[in-house]
Amino acid sequence: MNKRASLVLVTLFGAALLAACGGQSSPDESSASEATSAAYADPKGAFANREASGEDLVNAWFGLLALTGRGEGEVATSTEEVEAGMETVRPYLDPAFTLQRATGQRYTAGNYVPLDIDAFELSDFVVTEPRDDIRVIRYFVSQPGATSPDAGAVMSADSAPRISVFRWSEELGHWVAVSYANFNSAIGAICEQDPISVSGETPATSxxxxxxxxxxxxxxxxxxxxxxxxxxxxxxxxxxxxxxxxxxxxxxxxxxxxxxxxxxxxxxxxxxxxxxxxxxxxxxxxxxxxxxxxxxxxxxxxxxxxxxxxxxxxxxxxxxxxxxxxxxxxxxxxxxxxx
CATH class of the missing domain: 3.10.450.50 (Nuclear Transport Factor 2; Chain: A,)
Structure with a gap:
């Protein structure tokens, strides 16, 4: 679970990362920017800022995801590891939280399994505020080496769109994710590893x-x-x-x-x-x-x-x-x- 140290040693977008079946890929280091942004380096602190911008919140979200899973070039291999990552993210999910992936996977606050990511590049932000405590953000993400533990899949390194909604929780004193659409697609299976089964709860919708x-x-x-x-x-x-x-x-x-x-x-x-x-x-x-x-x-x-x-x-x-x-x-x- 502790990979913050390894991420500090490399540029956020320039690390050599795991690809399908053991291959490696190296993103263009010239595109690295804002790699050590405050929101990424301290995601929980960024979420606690009532005046955080949409870009800050997305950086904090991916910084939070980077706290889950294993270090660069490695993948989680046990249910305990994956469920620990789920617990790391859960305090920052609204009770209405829903995630939809292009793979067809749908998650809610009680069963969301984060992707295991090591590096990412964010761009093309568009932010609107339907209310002063809500941010709607469109953006593009490239996350080379990302894997889906419960699907046993390696995700594409290509830049793909996202749309996220966050709201400020007065009760919790920080921002929470309400919805998240991930348009990235799987490109292959993790070699010699089956999908990891995890436990979770579905929402008790009336x-x-x-x-x-x-x-x-x-x-x-x-x-x-x-x-x-x-x-x-x-x-x-x-x-x-x-x-x-x-x-x-x-x-x-x-x-x-x-x-x-x-x-x-x-x-x-x-x-x-x-x-x-x-x-x-x-x-x-x-x-x-x-x-x-x-x-x-x-x-x-x-x-x-x-x-x-x-x-x-x-x-x-x-x-x-x-x-x-x-x-x-x-x-x-x-x-x-x-x-």
């Missing part, structure tokens, strides 16, 4: 809150298909897509989209803490077009985070859509498949 979450998904479905013109997006909302697109954009341009022809959903999960509610589900959306691209009609995860207004209306503050467009982007390099 039938009323499950019905509420389902009704909010139905509202979003009706908006997406053009059947409803109701405004449920908070003015400070953010949207992140798996292909890297997100809103609001730097130029403030609105999303260009055409309604879907059909929208089916299943496997709804709901977690709520007072005026914050997070709902996850799998969706199959037909013929949806955004920014000129038609998106696939295969099942993919969604995560929606809602905030209840003083008037009692539930408003969307963060949306993570794990679907991707049909076809191959024009700027992707070709790969030879001939021998």
């Amino acid at each position: 039938p009323e809150d499950i019905a509420l979450g389902t009704s909010l998904v139905e509202q979003w479905r009706d908006i997406t298909t053009g059947k409803s013109k109701e405004k449920i997006r908070h003015p400070a909302n953010q949207i992140q897509l798996a292909d890297g697109q997100g809103w609001p954009t730097a130029d403030g341009e609105p999303i260009e989209w055409a309604p879907a022809q059909a929208y089916d959903f299943a496997n709804v999960g709901v977690a709520r803490n007072d005026d914050l509610l997070v709902v996850t589900y799998d969706a199959v959306v037909s013929d949806l077009v955004m920014e000129g691209d038609e998106y696939r009609d295969t099942a993919s995860p969604r995560m929606l985070t809602f905030l209840r207004s003083p008037e009692g209306k539930w408003e969307l503050i963060a949306l993570a859509n794990f679907n991707v467009p049909n076809g191959v982007p024009g700027d992707v390099e070709c790969v030879s498949v001939t021998s």
